[in-house]
Amino acid sequence: MELVGEQKRIQALFSELRLADEQTAPRFTAVWNHAQTRSSRTWRPARAFNFSFVAATALLICALVSLALWSKYSQQNARQAIVVVTGNATPGTVPVEVVKDTAGDPPLSERGRDRAASRSRAKRLAAQRRALMLAINLKAAREAKAISNWQSPTTALLKSQNDELLKSLPQLSESANDLKSFLTNTPK
Amino acid sequence: MDNAELKVELEKLHSASFGWALSCCGRDRGEAEEVLQTVYLKILEGKARFRGEANLKTWLFAVIRNTAISEHRRSLLRGLRLTADREPTSEQASLYEAPTESLERSETEAQFQNALKTLPARQREALHLVFYEDLSLREAAEVMRVSIGSARQHYERGKKRLRETLGQTDIAYGISWRAKENPGAV
DSSP: OHHHHHHHHHHHHHHHHHHHHHHHOOOHHHHHHHHHHHHHOOOOHHHHSOHHHHHHHHHHHHHHHHHHHHHHHHHHHHHHHHHHHHHHSOGGGSOHHHHOOGGGSOOOOHHHHHHHHHHHHHHHHHHHHHHHHHHHHHHHHHHHHHHHTOOOTTGGGGOOTTHHHHHOOOOTTOOHHHHHHHOTTSOO | OOHHHHHHHHHHTHHHHHHHHHHHTTTOHHHHHHHHHHHHHHHHHTSSOOOSSSOHHHHHHHHHHHHHHHHHHHHHHHTHHHHHHTSOOHHHHTTSOOGGGOOOOOHHHHHHHHHHHHSOHHHHHHHIIIIISOOOHHHHHHHHTSOHHHHHHHHHHHHHHHHHHHHHHTOOTTTHHHHHHOGGGO
């Protein structure tokens, strides 16, 4: 019973609110005409210059430019590394492909030339890679050899005149003379 | 339905639409009018098209609600710039409240509006659509784009909460208000 009363009370409050709003509501024609006026201005500069779209495009361009720069820079670095490594290698080990100049190729048509250029570029890259691997292997081999031949600088200090004595042992059946002769360095 | 017919129907629903726009805009009259204008503009430009799938009133109210939400989001983004734009020009001033409209709101009405503001948006919407717009719960659910069960839940919770709030503020509905408006009636 009380709930129904409460509901009626809420209904009445909303009705009062609606009446108040109806009194203050703008006229339909005025709002409609304003909407029509806005509609007639179909070309809006805001539409033409969409800020978010421009920002997104600028961001994309920045990303692409930085990617291009980065890839160029990394390629340059790689080339420099190859030059340094191949410069250390012996002249004979540098593969022929690296030295080979493509300028001597016969003249081709535009498309053919492009294809040939890309092929020669790929070849050059492969040769560079091979040269790099070869240089690395040679370096490793040289280092291994150097390590196996290495001698300590203090080895000479450990040498003495009695090294022979230390290297051999007297036999039990040997005579005293033999023993004396054996001890050649002892004062007689 | 052609544009002329639609215009007639929209005119019939205009005051109810304005009330709903007011509710969606937190009782801000300027914003409500702006939203309503945008809705009419959408209809004129064909961005909002009534296909007859639902009741015209529920369709229109759903458009108003969506527009109000998007306008609110936009205003949050634009911040101060939008408030500057919304300053009424001399041309627009006639559309806004006339001096006579700034009539004193009764204390009861003010308290009721405050009580409504304390409700969560969904509950306020459900109550408004049912009590103010005389929609059924099914229609309210359509406007709110929720299931009927969900709309019922919002409605019941909103009613309960509103009762509590009104009880706290102790509104003597129909006595103090009417006594003030018409002392002879009480």
